[in-house]
Amino acid sequence: MYEWRISAVEVEQTVLPGIGLRHEFTTRSGRRIGIVSHRTGRRDLVIYDADDPDRACETVKLNDEEADALVELLGAPRIVQRLNALHRDVEGLVSLQLPIPSGSRYDGRPMGDARVRTRTGASIVAVVRSGQVVASPGPEFVLTGDDIVVVVGSPESTAAVADIFSHG
Secondary structure, three states: OEEEEEOOEEEEEEEEOOOEEEEEEEOOOOOEEEEEEEOOOOEEEEEEOOOOOOOEEEEEEEOHHHHHHHHHHHHHHHHHHHHHHHHHHOOOOEEEEEEOOOOOOOOOOEHHHHOHHHHHOOEEEEEEEOOEEEEOOOOOOEOOOOOEEEEEEOHHHHHHHHHHHHHO
16 A cells, blocks of 8 residues: 555555455545456446445546546636635735637647746646546647637736737
8 A cells, every 4th residue: 555645635455356446545534435447448447435445435436537527627727726726825826817819829739839937927727628638748749729728927928818818
């Protein structure tokens, strides 16, 4: 078993020979929740009995699309919340969500073509596409119209990024 922390939550990872991996954590209210990631790609969301944390009281089998939908519902808003909290906590740091309009100069081109960090000093920390978050996209990531680019930097540098994506 391997343990690590995500924020204040301790996550346990257990290898299940012949099956895959199980990740579990205990909520603040004392409920135990797990995800079993099968080698086949299937995932099971497991809710353990409140009185017996070793007994599963509910298991929900998720296919790839259902797992993606659950991640989208839980993840995308949290990333934006964390960025907003970060910019409140660090004076002079702002985050902007900038749309890439269809037909933009960067629609269909790798993100690195915009040379955002080199030209402005700001960083693209995520791209939201069709409700799904791509965190820390690399320069080879191809932007498409209707993507939302999440940029972090100073007010001046993020404004310069907005100008790049609107005017080239």
